[in-house]
Structures are given as C-alpha cells and as structure tokens.
Amino acid sequence: MRKADRLFQIVQILRRSSRPVTADAIAEELETSRRSVYRDIAALVGQRVPIRGEAGIGYVLEQGFDLPPLMLTADEVDAVALGAQWVAGNADPTLARAARDVLAKILTVLPDELQPFLLDPAARAVPSWDRPRDGIDAGQLRAWIRAARTIEIDYADEAGRVSHRTVWPLLIGYRDASRVLIGWCELRGDFRTFRLDRIASARFLDTPIPGQPSRLRARWLRQIQASAERWRNDADGPG
Structure with missing residues (x-):
C-alpha cells in the first residue's frame, strides 16, 4: 500500500x-x-x-474532524489527473485551458505526500493529434446550452449536402475522433447528433428552448439506453 x-x-x-x-x-x-x-x-x-x-x-x-475535500487517495489523484489530461488533450481550447487550470489549483492544495501522484500519474491520456477542426465555437455553444437557447446551423452530411437546421442544443459529446452536438432538431422532429466539424455556419439565437432542457436530456438518455439494450439483446440472440 x-x-x-x-x-x-x-x-x-x-x-x-x-x-x-x-x-x-x-x-x-x-x-x-x-x-x-x-x-x-x-x-x-x-x-x-x-x-x-x-x-x-x-x-x-478528535471529534468533529472530517477529511478535507482534497484528502484523496492515490487512485483518486490518478483519476483526477487522467480526466483533466484527457480534457486538455481532446477538448476545445477553452475547456483544455480550464483543465490545466484545475490541475494547477489542485496541486497547490494537495498535501506534499500526494503531489507526486498528480505531477507524475500512473495513468495518462494520449492527446488526439488528428481531430478535425470544429465549425462552431464550442465555448459559445456551451454557453447557449447553459442558457437554454436555440441555434441555427447549416450542416453538411457525409456526402457534403448542406441542410439548414434549427436545433435545441442539449450537450456536447466527445468521441475519439470528433466532437458532436446532441440536440433536438426541429426539421426532423427528433433528437439528432451533429459533428461539430461538419457545421458550415451557425447563428446563436435569443429564442429559448421550449420546456426544460434537463428533461430533454433525460429523455435522450433513456432513448440511448433503450437502443443499447436492444443491441445487446440482438447480439445475445440466436446466431
């Protein structure tokens, strides 16, 4: 130990x-x-x-003492370092800078015994060097998600065909090779996933999202979980 x-x-x-x-x-x-x-x-x-x-x-x-929030185990420090390193290497520039700032802040308050685990962690994230360039400002997109406002985008599919969409942005997802926007598409009347590098242009509107975004996110998550369950059942079925 x-x-x-x-x-x-x-x-x-x-x-x-x-x-x-x-x-x-x-x-x-x-x-x-x-x-x-x-x-x-x-x-x-x-x-x-x-x-x-x-x-x-x-x-x-002595009674009344509790562990301070940053009295972490070595494995917890590894988890924090791995997560922050992954964000620093894979997220947009604003979040990457925030991740590096978080590590610096944690380092200043960690006990001396734990600092080496953060400076030289046992687990490391490998940055993505070939991630395509986003076609939308991810920082402003996150701000619009928090503000629960709609956006308009011109989106190119795999064949390069561009369509105009009004989207209720719900969250940004991070894949190994790309970043994606998950939202409700008014054109399709359903949840859709849009690769940020395929967004040709974007307009940030003042129009609020109808309803509560948290409920929409929960609904999207239930759909994803149901799809995953069906996939598992099909995979486990007769060959």
Missing part, C-alpha cells in the same frame, strides 16, 4: 473507533510495520490532522 493510501486509511481507522487505537492495531490492519505507523501519524499531525495520543498508549482522532 502506498504511503498516501495509508495516511487516508489511518484517519478512517481512528474515525470509526471511540477508544484509543494502538500503533500495533493499525499496523496489523494495514499490513505494515509499527515504525511506518509512527511515521505516518507524525506526517498526519504535521498536516494539522487533530490526532491525540502517543506511542504505547494509542491514538484518538
């Missing part, structure tokens, strides 16, 4: 006990040495975790 994980687990052990917990008991549960427990307790106290006690007697975590 990594040291950062042990620090987290020691706090958990002390939190669930109403009596002093000896270093031997902690070492047995964590399958480590008593000497390591002493060092870990000292590290936690140095990080202002309110632990009282001493070697040979036991340790108690």
Whole structure:
C-alpha cells in the first residue's frame, strides 16, 4: 500500500473507533510495520490532522474532524489527473485551458505526500493529434446550452449536402475522433447528433428552448439506453 493510501486509511481507522487505537492495531490492519505507523501519524499531525495520543498508549482522532475535500487517495489523484489530461488533450481550447487550470489549483492544495501522484500519474491520456477542426465555437455553444437557447446551423452530411437546421442544443459529446452536438432538431422532429466539424455556419439565437432542457436530456438518455439494450439483446440472440 502506498504511503498516501495509508495516511487516508489511518484517519478512517481512528474515525470509526471511540477508544484509543494502538500503533500495533493499525499496523496489523494495514499490513505494515509499527515504525511506518509512527511515521505516518507524525506526517498526519504535521498536516494539522487533530490526532491525540502517543506511542504505547494509542491514538484518538478528535471529534468533529472530517477529511478535507482534497484528502484523496492515490487512485483518486490518478483519476483526477487522467480526466483533466484527457480534457486538455481532446477538448476545445477553452475547456483544455480550464483543465490545466484545475490541475494547477489542485496541486497547490494537495498535501506534499500526494503531489507526486498528480505531477507524475500512473495513468495518462494520449492527446488526439488528428481531430478535425470544429465549425462552431464550442465555448459559445456551451454557453447557449447553459442558457437554454436555440441555434441555427447549416450542416453538411457525409456526402457534403448542406441542410439548414434549427436545433435545441442539449450537450456536447466527445468521441475519439470528433466532437458532436446532441440536440433536438426541429426539421426532423427528433433528437439528432451533429459533428461539430461538419457545421458550415451557425447563428446563436435569443429564442429559448421550449420546456426544460434537463428533461430533454433525460429523455435522450433513456432513448440511448433503450437502443443499447436492444443491441445487446440482438447480439445475445440466436446466431
């Protein structure tokens, strides 16, 4: 077990006990040495975790203490780093910059013991170098999604034929090779997916989306889940 994980687990052990917990008991549960427990307790106290006690007697975590939001395990740090790195390498420039800013902010408040896991994570995202150029400003598109307003787009299909659409934008999806807009298409009277690189032009309107976007997103998600279930059933059926 990594040291950062042990620090987290020691706090958990002390939190669930109403009596002093000896270093031997902690070492047995964590399958480590008593000497390591002493060092870990000292590290936690140095990080202002309110632990009282001493070697040979036991340790108690003062009441009312809770783990701060960024007292993460090493695996949680890897998850944060992987997600932010993926966004930095695959999202539009505005979100990519925001992802790098998030990592910098987290680094400034992480305990010293956890910082190496963020600076040199065990999991990494590989950036996409051949992603096609978007035909719409993704940052403004996200703003219109949040504001629940409609847009007009000129959209080219695979053959290059362009059609004019009025769309209720609901969310931006990220695929391995492209970014897509998922929304309600007034022309088709149904949910449609539009690749951002195939949008020839876009006009951001002040017209509000009819109804609640959250309900539309939930409805779209139910349709996707139902389609996936049908696909699985067909795949599991007789050959």
